[in-house]
Every structure is written in C-alpha cells, then in structure tokens.
Amino acid sequence: MDTRLTRSDAVEDALAGPQPWRRLFLDAMVVEESKALKRVFHSAEKHPDNPILRYEKPWEGIGVCVSGTVMWMGDKLTMRYRCWGKGAAKACYAESYEGIHWEKPTLGFVEWDGSCDNNITIGGTGSIVKIRHPKSERDRWALFSYQSEKGATVVFSEDTFNWRWEEQRTNLFETSDVVKFFYDPYEDRYVATYKTPNRRHRAVGIALSKDGLEWYKPYSGAVVGADDLDPDATQFYGMPVFPYQGMYIGLPWIYHARWMKYGNYESPKQMYEAQEGSPRTVDVQLAWSWNLIQWTRTPDRKPFINLGPKGTWDWGMIYTARNPVIVDDKLYFYYYGCDNVHDIIDDVRCNIGLATLRMDGFCSMRAGNREGWFISRREVFKTPRVTINAKVMTDGYIIAELLDRWNKVIPGFSRSECIPFTGDSIEHVMEWKTKAFPAEFLDADKKIRFYLKNADIYSYLPVDIDTTRDQGNRKEQ
The missing domain is CATH 2.60.120 (Jelly Rolls)
Structure with a gap:
C-alpha cells in the first residue's frame, strides 16, 4: 500500500x-x-496494550481525552488531546512513529506551575482540518471547535500550533455543545455534524460550507438518531464522520438513556428523572451514507467499539477521535474511555485507547x-x-x-x-x-x-x- x-x-x-x-x-x-x-x-478490536496513553502528568488532572483529530505529519502520528479535571490543561500534544507508543514532547508554549517544560498547546482540541484552497500559507490549517460562549468557531494557522485567535470566527451556525468537522473531498466542501434534538432527544444534524466560513443546513432538523429498531434507552450523543472509499462512515456515540415521554422540556430535573434506571453508558456504533442525509445502520445495532467489563478503565463511556488513521494495513481508531457513567463529573478517570480494523473490514x-x-x-x-x-x-x-x-x-x-x-x-x-x-x-x-x-x-x-x-x-x- x-x-x-x-x-x-x-x-x-x-x-x-x-x-x-x-x-x-x-x-x-x-x-x-x-x-x-x-x-x-465487524467490530474493531481493542489493542492488548490499552490504554496506550494514560494521564500521568500533574497538568493532566484526572484524565486524558481524545475526540478531535489524530493525523500523520510527515513520518509521525500526532494527537491533540484534552485533560479532565478541575484546573487541568485544556489541550496537550503527543506524537508516535507507529501509533502504539506515544511520547509527550516538551513544547515550551505554556507555563505550568512555574515551568514551560510540558506538552501543553495553545488552543483547543477540536477538529483540525487541512484547508484545500487557502488564501495564503497563513491559512493552511483550520481548527473548528465549540466554545460555550461563542458556539461553533474556526481559527486558522500555518502550522497547527500557532493559531491566530484574534481573527477567530464565532457562531458559524446554530448548534449544541457537540460538533465535529471534516473536509469532504467528493464535493470539495466542509461538513459539520452537530448535536440537535428529535423526539428521542439527542440526535445528529448536518451543516455544510464551501469555504469553512459561511455555513448552511441542508435540512433543519436531525438527519440521524434513534429509530424504532433501537431500545428505548438510545440517544445519539454525537457522530464523527469521515469519507471512505466513495461513501461517508459515521461513528455514532450511543448514549443509553431514556427520554421524556410527555410534556415540554423546561429544566434538567426532567431529564434526570426521565433517565432514571437507564444504564447511562456510552458506546460506539456504525453508520454509513452516500449523501450525508440518509443513513444506514447495522441491523442488530451492536457496538463497533465495545465497552470494557464492569470495573475496567473503559467500562462506562467511550468516545472516538473524529477520524481513524491508516497504519500499514489497518485502520487505527483512537478513543477515550471512562471508568464511570454519564453525569458523574468528579468520580471518573479517563484514558486513551486504540481499536483496530483491517482495511475495508467493516x-x-x-x-x-x-x-x-x-x-x-x-x-x-x-x-x-x-x-x-x-x-x-x-x-x-x-x-x-x-x-x-x-x-x-x-x-x-x-x-x-x-x-x-x-x-x-x-x-x-x-x-x-x-x-x-x-x-x-x-x-x-x-x-x-x-x-x-x-x-x-x-x-x-x-x-x-x-x-x-x-x-x-x-x-x-
């Protein structure tokens, strides 16, 4: 290959x-x-050395999480990951030559506890996308992300490290707090999948852009979510999508929780009451589409990446990076796993794992x-x-x-x-x-x-x- x-x-x-x-x-x-x-x-197979990247530095708090971009840069795989816990660093950088053993090099960008001897980066860990028609070399890379006060945002860089935050574009389109971006090489456009409601509550919508700045929604509501073949306790927490061999493949994060059966949503109390007795776990399934609007899922709805056994490091929740990478003859899917269920904020630990699939092995x-x-x-x-x-x-x-x-x-x-x-x-x-x-x-x-x-x-x-x-x-x- x-x-x-x-x-x-x-x-x-x-x-x-x-x-x-x-x-x-x-x-x-x-x-x-x-x-x-x-x-x-077929499901992806978890690597026997998991977790392949653990929280271990003082600035990494009580967990490390990857849900953004992992990609080749020259002969190295690079990963941006965020840290979990009060006072933890927002974004860090790791690199690997073969995708299993990762190093956290000193970058010298950010001071932590009086020292810049760390791998903390300036900026977030959203979707880093290579711009195909940049106006200048300064705009070769875009970092798309969600920020609570600014909505969906984009900022540009020439090297993926030095982002021009003073030129950040905000509120690109209306969205909730989970949004993933990618470039669509079939149609030469940029695509976002975002969390939006349907009658089963959390579901996924689509937004499109030719330049990454001006966005529109081809359909105003959800394009994929739980359907009548899913158990009652099924919601789509988010869905990274990537192009693959002429089609689009999605990795829906399935949140196993019930939703209200009547009335209007007015406060979080109603949500918590509705999901009482639900597992509140999150795993990853498989979906695919030819047009980003109509989606197909596996008939039995089995996980593409399974949760670990109860009590292990990834038994409670699994969330994937926005894309796999090709390593030799396999697809490498990076994910972060948590040792507790959703809505548990402090008593949870997160680490990063790897699941692999042979090429075309879906x-x-x-x-x-x-x-x-x-x-x-x-x-x-x-x-x-x-x-x-x-x-x-x-x-x-x-x-x-x-x-x-x-x-x-x-x-x-x-x-x-x-x-x-x-x-x-x-x-x-x-x-x-x-x-x-x-x-x-x-x-x-x-x-x-x-x-x-x-x-x-x-x-x-x-x-x-x-x-x-x-x-x-x-x-x-």
Whole structure:
C-alpha cells in the first residue's frame, strides 16, 4: 500500500482514496444475488496494550481525552488531546512513529506551575482540518471547535500550533455543545455534524460550507438518531464522520438513556428523572451514507467499539477521535474511555485507547463449511484480474468466474480456470489461466461470481475499471 497517500496530512484524502473506489459490502448494490453466504458486520478490536496513553502528568488532572483529530505529519502520528479535571490543561500534544507508543514532547508554549517544560498547546482540541484552497500559507490549517460562549468557531494557522485567535470566527451556525468537522473531498466542501434534538432527544444534524466560513443546513432538523429498531434507552450523543472509499462512515456515540415521554422540556430535573434506571453508558456504533442525509445502520445495532467489563478503565463511556488513521494495513481508531457513567463529573478517570480494523473490514460476505457464492454488480474492465481483500480459514478457498451481463460464463474464465486463493491478504490479485478476454467481450459489461468456503471477503475491485464510464455512482439519478 502506497504510504505517500495513506500517511498524507490531508486525513480525508487518505481515507477516501482515489477513484476507482473499492467495492465494500456496506453497499448493498455491490451484490446482485447470493446463496449460502452471510453478510457480517465487524467490530474493531481493542489493542492488548490499552490504554496506550494514560494521564500521568500533574497538568493532566484526572484524565486524558481524545475526540478531535489524530493525523500523520510527515513520518509521525500526532494527537491533540484534552485533560479532565478541575484546573487541568485544556489541550496537550503527543506524537508516535507507529501509533502504539506515544511520547509527550516538551513544547515550551505554556507555563505550568512555574515551568514551560510540558506538552501543553495553545488552543483547543477540536477538529483540525487541512484547508484545500487557502488564501495564503497563513491559512493552511483550520481548527473548528465549540466554545460555550461563542458556539461553533474556526481559527486558522500555518502550522497547527500557532493559531491566530484574534481573527477567530464565532457562531458559524446554530448548534449544541457537540460538533465535529471534516473536509469532504467528493464535493470539495466542509461538513459539520452537530448535536440537535428529535423526539428521542439527542440526535445528529448536518451543516455544510464551501469555504469553512459561511455555513448552511441542508435540512433543519436531525438527519440521524434513534429509530424504532433501537431500545428505548438510545440517544445519539454525537457522530464523527469521515469519507471512505466513495461513501461517508459515521461513528455514532450511543448514549443509553431514556427520554421524556410527555410534556415540554423546561429544566434538567426532567431529564434526570426521565433517565432514571437507564444504564447511562456510552458506546460506539456504525453508520454509513452516500449523501450525508440518509443513513444506514447495522441491523442488530451492536457496538463497533465495545465497552470494557464492569470495573475496567473503559467500562462506562467511550468516545472516538473524529477520524481513524491508516497504519500499514489497518485502520487505527483512537478513543477515550471512562471508568464511570454519564453525569458523574468528579468520580471518573479517563484514558486513551486504540481499536483496530483491517482495511475495508467493516463488513464481509462470509461462508462456512458449506460453499456459498455471490454475483457482483456489473463492472466495466478490460483486464481479467480482480483485487480482493479476503481471509480464508482452514480447508477454505475463494475462486471466481467471470460472467457476461446475462450471467453466462465468459469462455476461458470459468471457476476451474481460476487460480484459487487460500490465504489472508488485503490486496490479493485473482487471476485466470487465460490472460485476455475474447475480442467480443473486451468492451462489454461483466460480472464476477465469487465462490467461498470457510472464508470472508471484505472488498473487491477489478484492476482497470473504466472510470470514464463508471464514476463511482455516488450521485442520485
């Protein structure tokens, strides 16, 4: 995998990737039909060394929290995190070369207890976004955040450390206290997800901007929140979103608390009474969309990042950074975990953990001991080679045949002429003994029938998609 892209400081560009985008099984249009396969949604796996960044300095109070940006800067991963507790520092900086072992370098920016020998930064820990069309080098970076007296704000910098606070723009749009920002490379715009009410109380709305300064809301209310497949005690506390392979992926922070069933909200007392008996825990689920307005979630609503066992460091609440980062062949999701439930202010400790997922590993088509198959969507390609991201277990295999638009095998590309795959790879190229299509099939639409046994396939992509004909199919027709 090309680290020049995956380690780009433009976080969203690395995650979205260039066209053509890989075919992920979150997208139901990828599969025309299937038999004896199960569509499986996967959770991220917590790292065994968690928590990978602990509160330990006197200025870090009783906790460290990451809910802003983690990103590559050159050959280092950088993290801005905030500290928890009375008198604690507002923002600190850490860096790592491999994403697991983190250092807290001396920055010398802020005096603490008579010394500048610390990693405290000047500014907040909101969403740091690279500006794609800056007016000058002084505006290469934006820090979007929420401040209680100023609402949604933005301030600019040339290096992510020295922010021009005297030029800060405030009250960008009406929002509550949880708001996350990102750059949308598909539409060349900036996007915010913000906490807003619906009938289940906390939910998520969308705001858009072409320049990061002037904002509008394409829909005035919530675009995603708890629905009738959710338990009663379900609210969306917030939802960071990031672009990924042609779609948008959201990480809703699910607050397990009930809400009022009647009357108007007039005081916090009503809220506390409504959530009596609720778990009041927060975990992370998965959502995805093609247009930021209509969202899909996993049918069983299981956590994407699970809470720890009762009494452990992250058993009460989990909140994620605004985006994952690509490290080698995995997605790294940083989060902070708390050892108590929501609304407990003083008796809570917070540390930062890591959960990982294989590239494209959100959803797979899975076969067990019985062979299954699926037929792909129509594809436009001229070279009979298909890259797959897949894992094969003992006594398993993946083989494929290439079909015409009427599901008839193209001569020379049957399953018996395919070279089987029996390994574990994020980019294995499937080939056939025949190396070229017959002339009459060269420009025709084709499909792929994959046969699986004891295997998971996470994504696929023909090696030479004709992007003049297939431009990603993101637009509504």
